[in-house]
Amino acid sequence: MGFLLPGKVHVERRLLISAPQRSIFKQVNVLENWVKWSPWLQADTTMQLLYSGPVSGVGSTLKWLSNNTSVGRGSLSIISSVPYDSIQLLLDYGKNGKSTTTFHLTKENQNTLVTSSLDSDLGMNPISRWFGLFSDYMVGPDLERGLFNLSQYSGNIKTVNGYEIIDSIVPAHILLTVRDTASPETIKPKLAGMYQRISKFLKSRNLSPTGSPIAVFHNYSNLQFDIEACMPVASIVAVPNGMNCIEKDAQKTIMVKYFGPYDLISGAYNAMQTYINDRELQITGPAWEEYVTNPNKEVDSTKWQTNIYYPLNSFPGL
Numbered sequence: 001m002g003f004l005l006p007g008k009v010h011v012e013r014r015l016l017i018s019a020p021q022r023s024i025f026k027q028v029n030v031l032e033n034w035v036k037w038s039p040w041l042q043a044d045t046t047m048q049l050l051y052s053g054p055v056s057g058v059g060s061t062l063k064w065l066s067n068n069t070s071v072g073r074g075s076l077s078i079i080s081s082v083p084y085d086s087i088q089l090l091l092d093y094g095k096n097g098k099s100t101t102t103f104h105l106t107k108e109n110q111n112t113l114v115t116s117s118l119d120s121d122l123g124m125n126p127i128s129r130w131f132g133l134f135s136d137y138m139v140g141p142d143l144e145r146g147l148f149n150l151s152q153y154s155g156n157i158k159t160v161n162g163y164e165i166i167d168s169i170v171p172a173h174i175l176l177t178v179r180d181t182a183s184p185e186t187i188k189p190k191l192a193g194m195y196q197r198i199s200k201f202l203k204s205r206n207l208s209p210t211g212s213p214i215a216v217f218h219n220y221s222n223l224q225f226d227i228e229a230c231m232p233v234a235s236i237v238a239v240p241n242g243m244n245c246i247e248k249d250a251q252k253t254i255m256v257k258y259f260g261p262y263d264l265i266s267g268a269y270n271a272m273q274t275y276i277n278d279r280e281l282q283i284t285g286p287a288w289e290e291y292v293t294n295p296n297k298e299v300d301s302t303k304w305q306t307n308i309y310y311p312l313n314s315f316p317g318l
Contacts (some may be wrong), residue, residue: 010117010120013115013140015113015116015144015147015151016112017150017151018110018111018151019154022279024114024276027150027151028087029083031056031061032055032062037149038146044067047065047066047068048066050062058080059078063076064076067184074092076090077092077097085105087103088100088102089116093156096310101119101146102118110280114151126145138167154155160272163271166255167253169250170309171212171250173192174247175247176198176245177230179218179227180227182227183223191227194229195231198231208236213230213291214231214287215228225268252311252312253310254272255310256272256280258306258308259306260301261302261304276310281310286314
């Protein structure tokens with residue numbers, strides 16, 4: 001009877017995850033991420049893990065060794081990686097055989113349908129074929145748990161390269177602004193001069209700013225920045241030529257807090273851009289920087305706080 005049973009096993013589970021296709025693909029395509037959501041790697045927190053090959057994609061390999069007899073030893077290797085649609089892996093259990101596990105990702109609006117499956121060839125062993133009848137019952141719950149964990153983890157990822165990305169609503173405010181162009185070499189003195197001009201006007205009207213200085217970066221082309229220096233004020237005031245006083249509506253944004261000297265801020269921008277690309281966010285206008293720390297009062301540049309904002313139509317997942 002055992003020889004008449006199916007020689008191959010296919011177990012499959014699906015889950016619609018509220019996260020973009022690209023983001024989920026990165027979680028599965030990097031084996032070091034699996035300890036965060038895979039129930040197989042969470043079964044024994046003391047097991048030894050050894051990574052080899054590339055960090056991601058084909059050839060990336062994880063070997064494990066556990067004293068837990070139900071976990072044992074084995075390896076997991078990526079054998080196919082098609083951004084951002086599918087990833088196939090080889091599970092090698094040593095003398096207990098091999099299996100392939102596959103993740104298929106299908107974009108559905110702002111969500112992703114993830115299909116996780118496991119395939120095994122039971123060979124000619126009749127005992128293995130008898131156990132194959134129970135594969136869906138034994139393996140299915142692990143696939144479901146893995147998809148659930150992946151959903152929870154992917155939906156909560158807000159940190160990229162060490163930078164925490166924050167959903168933020170900037171309230172309506174009024175700005176005094178001066179707009180000009182500058183090269184990468186002249187942007188610092190240009191901005192300083194623009195802020196001095198705004199400060200001089202405020203003093204002449206006996207006014208005070210209501211918040212931190214802001215710089216809006218409208219465009220960058222032909223080695224020229226189109227920048228606008230801004231200072232928040234309490235109300236609309238008449239201004240001279242070359243200066244503007246504008247009222248800005250409340251705006252949904254994503255924001256990151258950067259601490260450090262201004263010339264090293266590119267890392268924060270790169271993290272923001274990765275977050276935007278992974279979630280396929282629609283940016284609705286220019287980015288801006290808010291200079292929370294006054295460098296004239298804080299000599300330690302590692303404590304200088306700059307908030308970077310990108311305006312959105314809506315927050316991710318909404």
